[in-house]
Every structure is written in structure tokens, then in C-alpha cells.
Amino acid sequence: MDLRAIEKNYERMSDSKLIEVITTNAQGIQPEVFGIIENEIRKRNLDPNLLNAVISQNEHHSLEDIYRHSELLRDLPCPICDNSRDKLNGTVCYTIKSIIITTFTATKIVIACPDCLDKQNRKAIISCSLLGWWGIPFGILKTPVYIYRNLKAKDENRTSDSNGALLSFTAEHIGQIKAFENNPEKLKNLIRDMKYLGF
Template identity: 30%
Template sequence: MHSIEEIKENYKGFSDSKIENIARNESKGLRKEVLGILKEEIEKRNLDERLITWVDAETNTLTDFEKQTLIRKIENLKCPNCGLKESKLIGQEFNTIVSVILFCNDTTENRILCSNCGRNKKIKSFLINVSAGWWSRRGILLTPYTLIKDTINFFYKKKINDRIIAEFIEHNNGMFRLHGTDDETLFGLISWHNNDYEIPETDEENNNE
């Protein structure tokens, strides 16, 4: 582990853009003394003062009570997909494979939806997998694995829900501290999460030969 003096010297040598990137994206994982060095560099360089506000918000972690209250609020929001409030929102995982000869695209999407929208999306993913997942060497192996995984996941819905909701709360800690946790803010963040949060794995098989 580097000493504080070594870290100070390192930060002095960082570019403005690197300091800004650390403040925006990495401050949550920094030790308290390193946060002080980061904020000092922001002030010295006359960078945007809102960076310090963001660092303070990101590192002011929600308490367990706040997290539990937030989970209940999330569950009782209207669905960001259909706009209805007929059932509790659930964190759900969707795996989709599309492959053609030398190309295989394997995507995992984590979404927070009502049970009806989740069921419809599961059916859509299943139909895509059984019709378009087999048409490459990697797809032949990956498609049955994914179909089995989705079947097993059916028995671990609560565990998957807890993980996805926890990741959503952790990822948006700073936003909650800055903007609160009213229904409108939560709905907007979940809508953004559902549109942008996916983990694609693209493989062009000819690159592996």
C-alpha cells in the first residue's frame, strides 16, 4: 500500500481530466485520507466545485435503514415500462443470444420491472435464444447453457431481485444524496437504469482462431 505522501505526489502528477474522472467515477472506493487529497487537488486547480459536492454525496453511504426504506419505495413505484402499478417492481435478469456464423452476441440485461413486463420480456428473450442463438460455433455451446441457466434462475428470483436492487441503490448513492428519494427521482433513475444498464459480450470467432 502506498504511503499518503506517495499518493499526494501521484495526484499532483495527474492531469485535470484524470482528477475529474476519479472524482466522478472512483471516489466511492477511496480511503478517507485519499479523499482529502483528491478534494485538495480539485481546489488547487480551480476545477468545478460541484466535483467536491459530488464526492461528498457519493461517499456519504446510505444507512441500512435508509436502504430498506428505499427498497420498499422502489417496490411500490409504477412500472417504468408499462406505466402501471398493478404489482410490485422486481429486479430481473434477462439473457439473450444472437449468433450468425462467425459472430455471437451474448447480452445480460438487469432490469427493474413489474412481473407482467418481466414475464413478457422473458418470453421474448427465450424466443430469440431458441431461434437465433444456435447459428455459430460459440452459439451452439452457449445457447443450451443459457437456457438451462434461465431455468435455474427461476428458482432464485428473490436472490436475483435482491442483488439487482442492491446494485441499483449502490450505483446511485450520490444521486440519492443530492436529489433525494421521492417517487419522481426514483422513477427517473430506474427508467435510465432500464434503458442503459446491460452487459454485452460480443465475440467474433474468427479473432480467436
């Protein structure tokens, strides 16, 4: 392993790129690289908690740890309606769109208050119902499945504890959550900027 080349690579990154890499893509790094990242954080005068993101991505997390970090997200205001009255939770929205012989599918995790989660699932169901059927054969076969998946996801929107979608999101983003656990605005941005997967 060429540590000097790794160091140069980190030096070339902008602050925002470095933060993105070390909070989302630091799984499996070698112990020698921790020191390089720590020096780069210190040299740029970045938040020292960013190193926690690197460490957390290379640790095994217990279910209790994931639950605890999911509670940090649940206490945020809703990123869609800005409501602070209800605790947040997660849902998965499944969509399908078809054009003759081509069918596109997408999956998106949404973190929001229960009312907004219900609205997101309803929108996905309507979208599937209107746009999913028009592809042969997959649109016809998959559309009922995607509608059913949205209905099942909607059933978990009002659970009193963190549901499966929120726990899955927390486990996947634990590095970012740990790095920004004292910065509610960054956590709110994290859950607001969700992207569709596989579309």
C-alpha cells in the same frame, strides 16, 4: 498525489460528467479529494446530496442498508409500462446470438413490475431459441444454458421481497440511489437506462 491537478480535472468537467463520475466512479478516492469534490459541488450550485453518493461508495453497506435502498426502487412506477400497482423487482436477461463461428452473449439486469419482467425473460428465451444455435461450437453448447438461465431468473420475478437481481443492482448503484433518493424521477431514469453487459 497532485491535488491541484485533480482539482483542475474536476473543474474541466461539465456538470453532467461531474455528476456521472461522482455518483458511479468514486470508489477508493483519498480523503483529501472529498473536500475538492465538495467545493466543486458548492461552486456549481449542484445538489449537496451528491456528496452522499461519494461517501456511500466508500463505505461498507450492510445487507439491511441495501434492502432499505432497494425498497426506494420497488415503490417507483414500472419504467416499462408505468404501472404503479405492483412493487418492482429485478431479473437478469441472458441472450446469445451466433453467426457461423462467432457467438455473442449478453447479460442485462432489468428492473420492472413482475409482468414486464416475465415479458423480458420470454423475449430473451425466444431470442436465444431463434438466434443462438447457429455458431459452432459455442452457439450449440451455450444456447441451452442461456435458455435455462432465463427460466431460472423468471422464477424469481414474483417474490414478495427484493430478489437477488434487485439487491445486486442496488448494491452496485448505491451511490446514485443515495444521491437521488429524494428525486423519484432521477431514480426512475436510473432503472430505465439499463445497459447490456458483455455484448
